[in-house]
Amino acid sequence: MSTAASVQTRTAGSAGFHLNRRGRFLFVGFPVIVLAVLAAAAAVFFGAHGMAPAAASDDQPVAAVETITVNYGDTLWAIAGRTAPDSPRNEAILRIGELNDLDGGELQPGQVLFVPAGS
Known part of the structure; x- marks a missing residue:
């Protein structure tokens, strides 16, 4: 019975995996950084294009x-x-x-x- 228990313990222990620091960065940190960069780029892109029509609109007279x-x-x-x-x-x-x-x-x-x- 001790052999079966040790086999089950080994099987249960080997079923999960543990990540080291580099692995955690690869699966968690890197995607967070990529999403932050994409969000910043989208904010700049939509912010610049969102203000451009207002600046170029014909509603406001341009003083000479x-x-x-x-x-x-x-x-x-x-x-x-x-x-x-x-x-x-x-x-x-x-x-x-x-x-x-x-x-x-x-x-x-x-x-x-x-x-x-x-x-």
Whole structure:
């Protein structure tokens, strides 16, 4: 009876298998990494294509802009007066700041700015 018990124990023990660290990574970690990369790629793909029609839609009017090069001594006040003489200068300065992502009023000679097109 001890031989039959040992045969059954060996059979039951050999029926299951044990994975080492590399095997666990291969069956668990690697698929998780692949799924994460695919999910990130899908998010980038659908995110970029999801925003593209909104940016290119005809629903929003596109304001005309021009580029100017800042000269020595130029200020936003003076540039706003030259480029948009019919609109209030404060509004023109704010618009120039938005178009160029300016944090302050400091300008450098040679800097290229987007300004609203003059009327």
